[in-house]
Amino acid sequence: MPSAPLLDREFLEKLERLTIHWQKSFAGLVGGHNVSRFAGGGQEFLDHRHFHHGDDLRAINWRAYLRLEKLFLKMFQVEPRVPVRMLLDTSGSMSAGSPEKFDYARKLAAALCYVGLVRLDTIAIQPFNEALGERCRSGGGRHRFSPVMDYLAGLRSEGRTDYLEVVRRFVTAYPQRGLLIVISDFLGAESCEKPLQYLADYGHELLLVQIWREEDRSPVWMGELDLVEAETGERLRVEVDATARERYTRAFDEFSKSLEALAARNAGRYVGISTSMAIEEFVFGSLVRARGVA
Amino acid sequence: MFFLNLSLGQLLVLFGSVSAVAVTLYLLDRSRRRQTVATLRFWVNAEQPVAVRRRHRIQQPLSLLLQILSMGLLLLAVAQPRLGSPGATVRNHVLILDTSAWMGAQIQGGKRTLMQEAQDRARSYLRALPSSDRVMIVRADALTMPATVFETNRKKLEAAIAGSHPGSTALNLDQAIEFARHSQALSAGRAGEIAVIGSGRVSRRESAEPLQGPVSNLRFVPVTETVENCGLTKIGLRKAAADPDLWEIFVSARNYGKSAQTLPLTLRFGGAPAGSRRLQLPPGAERESTFEYRTRAAGLLEATLFTHDAFPQDDRAVLELPPQKSLSVAVYSDESELLRPILAANPRVNATFYPTKDYSAMPQRDLVILDRFRPPTVPAVDSIWIDPPIPGSPIPVRTRLTTPKVARWRSGHALGSGLRTQDLRLESATVFEAAPSDIRIAEVDGGPVIVARPGKPKIVVIGFHPARSGIRYELATPLLFGNLLRWTTPEIFRRWELTGGSVGSVKMTLDSDLAESDVRVLSEDGRTLPFTVRERTLNTFVGAPGTVRVIAGDREIVYSLTLPEVADTMWEPPAGIRRGIPPARQAGAGSREIWQLLAILGAAGLLLEWYLFGRLRRIWFPIRKPVFLRKAS
Numbered sequence: 069m070p071s072a073p074l075l076d077r078e079f080l081e082k083l084e085r086l087t088i089h090w091q092k093s094f095a096g097l098v099g100g101h102n103v104s105r106f107a108g109g110g111q112e113f114l115d116h117r118h119f120h121h122g123d124d125l126r127a128i129n130w131r132a133y134l135r136l137e138k139l140f141l142k143m144f145q146v147e148p149r150v151p152v153r154m155l156l157d158t159s160g161s162m163s164a165g166s167p168e169k170f171d172y173a174r175k176l177a178a179a180l181c182y183v184g185l186v187r188l189d190t191i192a193i194q195p196f197n198e199a200l201g202e203r204c205r206s207g208g209g210r211h212r213f214s215p216v217m218d219y220l221a222g223l224r225s226e227g228r229t230d231y232l233e234v235v236r237r238f239v240t241a242y243p244q245r246g247l248l249i250v251i252s253d254f255l256g257a258e259s260c261e262k263p264l265q266y267l268a269d270y271g272h273e274l275l276l277v278q279i280w281r282e283e284d285r286s287p288v289w290m291g292e293l294d295l296v297e298a299e300t301g302e303r304l305r306v307e308v309d310a311t312a313r314e315r316y317t318r319a320f321d322e323f324s325k326s327l328e329a330l331a332a333r334n335a336g337r338y339v340g341i342s343t344s345m346a347i348e349e350f351v352f353g354s355l356v357r358a359r360g361v362a
Numbered sequence: 363m364f365f366l367n368l369s370l371g372q373l374l375v376l377f378g379s380v381s382a383v384a385v386t387l388y389l390l391d392r393s394r395r396r397q398t399v400a401t402l403r404f405w406v407n408a409e410q411p412v413a414v415r416r417r418h419r420i421q422q423p424l425s426l427l428l429q430i431l432s433m434g435l436l437l438l439a440v441a442q443p444r445l446g447s448p449g450a451t452v453r454n455h456v457l458i459l460d461t462s463a464w465m466g467a468q469i470q471g472g473k474r475t476l477m478q479e480a481q482d483r484a485r486s487y488l489r490a491l492p493s494s495d496r497v498m499i500v501r502a503d504a505l506t507m508p509a510t511v512f513e514t515n516r517k518k519l520e521a522a523i524a525g526s527h528p529g530s531t532a533l534n535l536d537q538a539i540e541f542a543r544h545s546q547a548l549s550a551g552r553a554g555e556i557a558v559i560g561s562g563r564v565s566r567r568e569s570a571e572p573l574q575g576p577v578s579n580l581r582f583v584p585v586t587e588t589v590e591n592c593g594l595t596k597i598g599l600r601k602a603a604a605d606p607d608l609w610e611i612f613v614s615a616r617n618y619g620k621s622a623q624t625l626p627l628t629l630r631f632g633g634a635p636a637g638s639r640r641l642q643l644p645p646g647a648e649r650e651s652t653f654e655y656r657t658r659a660a661g662l663l664e665a666t667l668f669t670h671d672a673f674p675q676d677d678r679a680v681l682e683l684p685p686q687k688s689l690s691v692a693v694y695s696d697e698s699e700l701l702r703p704i705l706a707a708n709p710r711v712n713a714t715f716y717p718t719k720d721y722s723a724m725p726q727r728d729l730v731i732l733d734r735f736r737p738p739t740v741p742a743v744d745s746i747w748i749d750p751p752i753p754g755s756p757i758p759v760r761t762r763l764t765t766p767k768v769a770r771w772r773s774g775h776a777l778g779s780g781l782r783t784q785d786l787r788l789e790s791a792t793v794f795e796a797a798p799s800d801i802r803i804a805e806v807d808g809g810p811v812i813v814a815r816p817g818k819p820k821i822v823v824i825g826f827h828p829a830r831s832g833i834r835y836e837l838a839t840p841l842l843f844g845n846l847l848r849w850t851t852p853e854i855f856r857r858w859e860l861t862g863g864s865v866g867s868v869k870m871t872l873d874s875d876l877a878e879s880d881v882r883v884l885s886e887d888g889r890t891l892p893f894t895v896r897e898r899t900l901n902t903f904v905g906a907p908g909t910v911r912v913i914a915g916d917r918e919i920v921y922s923l924t925l926p927e928v929a930d931t932m933w934e935p936p937a938g939i940r941r942g943i944p945p946a947r948q949a950g951a952g953s954r955e956i957w958q959l960l961a962i963l964g965a966a967g968l969l970l971e972w973y974l975f976g977r978l979r980r981i982w983f984p985i986r987k988p989v990f991l992r993k994a995s
């Protein structure tokens with residue numbers, strides 16, 4: 069029995085009016101969301117100029133020649149070609165509790181990938197936990213979306229997160245700078261701020277999407293608890309009361325704020341989202357406001 | 363304050379058990395639970411000290427206290443506490459009014475009956491009870507019948523008392539008390555007294571059995587007066603075995619009083635004297651007298667015991683003698699002297715002989731016998747064909763044999779019952795072509811020679827003449843005709859007995875070879891009555907005067923149950939029970955029920971506990987705790 073698709077058709081149709089947005093101009097790359105000053109091999113017409121020896125004969129405006137008996141060359145606007153990459157967290161913490169953050173993350177990744185494909189961007193989805201997983205690269209239009217869906221549906225959430233190792237390998241594997249969307253809960257045994265700072269320092273534009281469950285932020289348990297960390301299996305015995313829960317929530321919020329500050333400090337963006345919010349509401353609400361998509 | 367449903371001890375035991383369960387569940391609920399989380403980082407940051415205290419510590423004493431308190435309140439509500447004194451509560455009394463046959467006995471020189479006296483006592487008892495108490499009136503004779511439900515309306519109760527009349531059966535007191543106990547147990551409220559008002563006369567069987575169950579709330583209000591009584595207990599009739607016109611009549615009488623009596627017993631049939639005796643009846647003794655009376659006529663047989671006692675209902679018994687039925691047989695024969703001895707042997711057969719030329723198809727008889735004669739039309743009634751001519755036989759003829767030997771009799775069937783012969787050869791005999799449904803009574807090697815065909819009318823064909831062959835000297839010949847006549851009209855030859863007795867249970871010993879399916883018990887109007895058969899004894903019960911017919915195979919016993927069933931033993935009340943009419947007791951100020959308030963408080967307590975501490979509530983309705991509780995925790 070085939071499993072249900074990650075995203076329904078109606079939602080995909082709505083996504084077609086969006087564009088993945090980035091702000092930086094990357095060295096060695098043309099593009100960005102401002103109109104290019106350079107003419108080149110794009111689709112959009114830019115201007116005419118006189119034909120010079122050695123120009124491409126295919127770009128000659130033959131209609132103008134018949135009318136004016138002069139050779140004019142058509143010039144086209146250069147389209148941006150900034151690589152868009154997505155780091156998708158597949159560690160064990162993503163599947164702790166219900167509903168699973170991992171399902172939410174996969175849906176979000178699929179939605180952003182579809183937005184990019186519609187705009188003819190090239191997108192690489194790179195799962196990670198302790199290390200980088202097998203990536204999925206797609207581009208060339210919306211008709212290439214189906215393999216992406218199959219790829220995302222086949223991913224499993226397991227293992228622990230090692231951000232430092234992941235960043236080290238990512239930088240090695242992708243020397244070209246570009247937009248880097250990190251979809252994760254950023255929770256685990258080790259801190260993720262420093263590795264993320266390394267990525268920013270390397271020249272990537274960061275779009276951090278933090279996903280959490282309500283219980284990750286505001287636990288409902290009371291009394292004596294034997295807490296087990298999903299990724300490492302480490303245990304902690306605590307006695308939870310209302311004060312402890314408030315402290316916990318405060319600590320979580322401070323962590324989210326530190327991620328947001330990191331992104332802002334490096335000309336990136338940060339969006340936090342609870343799994344209780346519908347994915348459509350998130351994309352067309354929080355993500356648009358954060359200028360992740362436009 | 364007092365408890366209506368539970369005693370204080372029961373309440374404390376229940377409360378202790380419930381509290382123990384609540385504490386256990388509480389500790390289990392608050393015990394350490396394993397929880398998988400995405401990270402431990404923030405828990406450490408929350409700086410909450412790791413739990414090092416004992417596991418079974420009560421962490422939220424207010425929650426536990428609320429639970430136990432609420433359940434205690436609910437238990438109290440179940441116990442139905444009342445404010446006031448126990449004596450002031452409404453009680454449920456059962457008043458058993460004796461309506462047995464003996465309550466029709468006259469007292470005070472015939473001016474009143476025991477029943478009227480009992481009704482007066484019952485009214486006095488009602489007046490002695492507080493007006494708020496509920497009373498159920500139960501009429502008791504052999505059967506216990508409630509006349510009211512538990513009722514506070516005194517007018518309804520007095521109407522039920524006034525509507526009580528003596529029945530025809532004896533008192534079954536044990537059954538009535540058992541019924542009263544069940545009624546009190548099933549009714550809400552506090553059980554009051556079970557008051558028995560009556561003569562206390564019960565059957566000897568019941569007086570021998572001790573009263574079952576506690577008697578603490580039993581009260582006996584006796585209605586007694588020295589009553590001398592002699593009465594008929596049983597009258598029975600049966601025909602003498604040798605003389606069908608002679609009736610043997612048995613009459614039993616009993617002296618229920620305390621002084622010896624010599625009383626004349628007379629028997630009258632159709633108004634004419636039929637016999638007379640003087641009976642010597644010592645106290646408590648029963649005597650039986652036997653009479654003989656010769657008659658074939660139907661009529662009323664009346665037995666009268668001439669006594670002037672207080673209970674005239676059992677001084678006279680009347681039985682209806684039915685007409686003596688006989689079998690009317692028309693014999694068409696030109697040699698009537700051959701068959702006359704065979705038919706004359708049975709006194710219940712009235713045979714008329716006609717020459718064959720006077721044959722009539724509608725002879726106004728029960729049975730027709732055709733002797734070697736083919737009638738122009740087949741008779742409309744049952745018929746026996748003796749050696750019929752081959753062309754006119756009602757059953758097809760297979761062949762005619764000379765000197766055949768009788769091979770077998772069908773002795774397993776009622777038609778061949780008791781028939782046997784040895785080396786019997788007939789001069790000649792007709793062999794018939796019997797149908798599968800026909801009964802082959804006698805057969806020779808060539809086939810059946812006597813065949814009976816069931817149906818309406820019944821037909822029997824004999825392939826030879828019994829009086830003209832060698833069988834006329836055999837015992838089988840009269841037995842054969844006896845069986846044939848009994849088979850054609852069984853009701854004429856059924857053994858018949860008539861018994862007069864008292865209303866109540868009827869017992870009859872059945873023949874050992876009789877199947878239960880052959881037994882029927884019919885009422886006067888022909889309805890089937892229920893009965894049981896245990897160890898060859900038939901038991902049935904008749905609650906009202908009337909006639910019951912028991913048909914058991916070829917035997918019919920008619921019970922004319924017109925005499926009242928008079929109990930012969932005084933009930934000995936157990937020691938310690940209360941007697942007489944109690945002193946009048948006014949209703950108290952009344953007690954107030956508070957179980958509703960306790961139930962509401964208990965439910966509110968549980969709701970509050972769930973609201974403040976419930977685990978599921980925290981998921982469904984995440985609300986903030988009041989400030990004072992947050993500070994407390």
